[in-house]
Amino acid sequence: KKLYPLKKKLYCSRSPTDPDFGVASMAIFAGLLTFVSTLLALALRHLLRLLRSRAPDPAAAAGFFHPYTNDGGGGERVLWCAVRAVQDLCPDLPCAVFTGDADASPDGLAARALDRFGVRLLRPPQVVYLNKRKWIEASTYPRFTMIGQSLGSVYLAWEALNKFTPQFYFDTSGYAFTYPLAWLFGCKVLCYTHYPTISSDMAERVKQRKSMYNNNSLISGSIWLSRCKVLYYTIFSWLYGLVGSCAHLVMVNSSWTRSHIVNIWKVPERTKRVYPPCDTSALQMLPLERSTTPPVLISVAQFRPEKVCQLTIATKSVTRSYSSLTKVALPFCSLLSSGSWSSVGGICTCS
Structure with missing residues (x-):
C-alpha cells in the first residue's frame, strides 16, 4: 500500500503528454536515426569501394574533359595552356581531350591551338569523341536547367571514362558533378573553375525577386515560386559542394571565384588561385x-x-x-x- 502511490506516479509519468516522455521519445528517435544513418553510411562506403575496385585500372595519361573545343573563349585557351604545361612537366605522359566535336582531329586541334591562341603543343593530343553531348546543352532543359545539365554531364562523363580512363582527369569546363564519377573510376581529379555554377549572389537575387537572365518575371512576380526556387538553389548548392569536394586539386581564376568555391566546396587547402593565361604580346606592340x-x-x-x-x-x-x-x-x-x-x-x- 505504501508503494502504490509511487508506482502510480511512475506509471503516470510515462503519459504521452508528459514532457519527460517527449524528451525520452526524442532521445530514442535520435539514437535510432543515428544508428540507421551509420549503417547507411557504412553500406554506401562499402558500395563505393566495391565499385571502385571493379573499375578498370586508369591509363598513365592526362585526360581533359572539354566537350566544346571550338568555343574560342578563355576556357579553350586554358585547355591548351594546360595541355602544354603537362607536356612540359611530363614529356612522356600522353594527353587526351574528351570532345563532342565530331570534326576534331589531333592535328586539327594542335593547329587550332597555335593559330587561334598562339599555344604550340609539343605533340598533338589524343582525341576521345563523345556522342552524348546533347545532354549538357541548355536547350535540352527548358526548366531546371542547372540540375539538368549537371546530371547530363555525369552521363557524358560516363561515356567518356568508359571509352578511356586516364590517371589524371582534368576538367576545364566546370562540370563539377563529374568529379565523384571520375574518382570512382580511380582517377586523380583536377579542375580549373572559371565561374561557380551557383553562388550566394544568385540565390540573393531570387530572394529579392529580381527579374534577370536566370530568374524570369513569372518566378520573380510570385512569392511562392520565389521561395520554391530559393529552396531549389539551396539543395543544388549543397549538392554542388558535395561533388566539388571530390576534387584533389582545385584551381580558380580569381579571388572572387575562390571565395565562392571555398565557401561552397569547403576545401580551402586544395584550392589554388591561378590567374588565366592572357596573351598580351600583341597589345605590347601598340x-x-x-x-x-x-x-x-x-x-x-x-x-x-x-x-x-x-x-x-x-x-x-x-x-x-x-x-x-x-x-x-x-x-x-x-x-x-x-x-x-x-x-x-x-x-x-x-x-
Whole structure:
C-alpha cells in the first residue's frame, strides 16, 4: 500500500503528454536515426569501394574533359595552356581531350591551338569523341536547367571514362558533378573553375525577386515560386559542394571565384588561385602615344546574358542624356563593344 502511490506516479509519468516522455521519445528517435544513418553510411562506403575496385585500372595519361573545343573563349585557351604545361612537366605522359566535336582531329586541334591562341603543343593530343553531348546543352532543359545539365554531364562523363580512363582527369569546363564519377573510376581529379555554377549572389537575387537572365518575371512576380526556387538553389548548392569536394586539386581564376568555391566546396587547402593565361604580346606592340580624337571606349566581353553587356550601352546613353539635360559639353566618343557568341566573333559599334 505504501508503494502504490509511487508506482502510480511512475506509471503516470510515462503519459504521452508528459514532457519527460517527449524528451525520452526524442532521445530514442535520435539514437535510432543515428544508428540507421551509420549503417547507411557504412553500406554506401562499402558500395563505393566495391565499385571502385571493379573499375578498370586508369591509363598513365592526362585526360581533359572539354566537350566544346571550338568555343574560342578563355576556357579553350586554358585547355591548351594546360595541355602544354603537362607536356612540359611530363614529356612522356600522353594527353587526351574528351570532345563532342565530331570534326576534331589531333592535328586539327594542335593547329587550332597555335593559330587561334598562339599555344604550340609539343605533340598533338589524343582525341576521345563523345556522342552524348546533347545532354549538357541548355536547350535540352527548358526548366531546371542547372540540375539538368549537371546530371547530363555525369552521363557524358560516363561515356567518356568508359571509352578511356586516364590517371589524371582534368576538367576545364566546370562540370563539377563529374568529379565523384571520375574518382570512382580511380582517377586523380583536377579542375580549373572559371565561374561557380551557383553562388550566394544568385540565390540573393531570387530572394529579392529580381527579374534577370536566370530568374524570369513569372518566378520573380510570385512569392511562392520565389521561395520554391530559393529552396531549389539551396539543395543544388549543397549538392554542388558535395561533388566539388571530390576534387584533389582545385584551381580558380580569381579571388572572387575562390571565395565562392571555398565557401561552397569547403576545401580551402586544395584550392589554388591561378590567374588565366592572357596573351598580351600583341597589345605590347601598340604605341603608347597615339591619337585620341575622337576618343573610343572599348568593351571586350563575350555576348552572354550573365555578362550584362547592355549595361555598357546603357551607361553610354546615360552620359549622352546627362550632357543634354545639363548643357555640359562632353567630348564626343564612340563605344566599341567586341566579343563573341558561340564560336563566331562579332563587333558592334554605337555612338
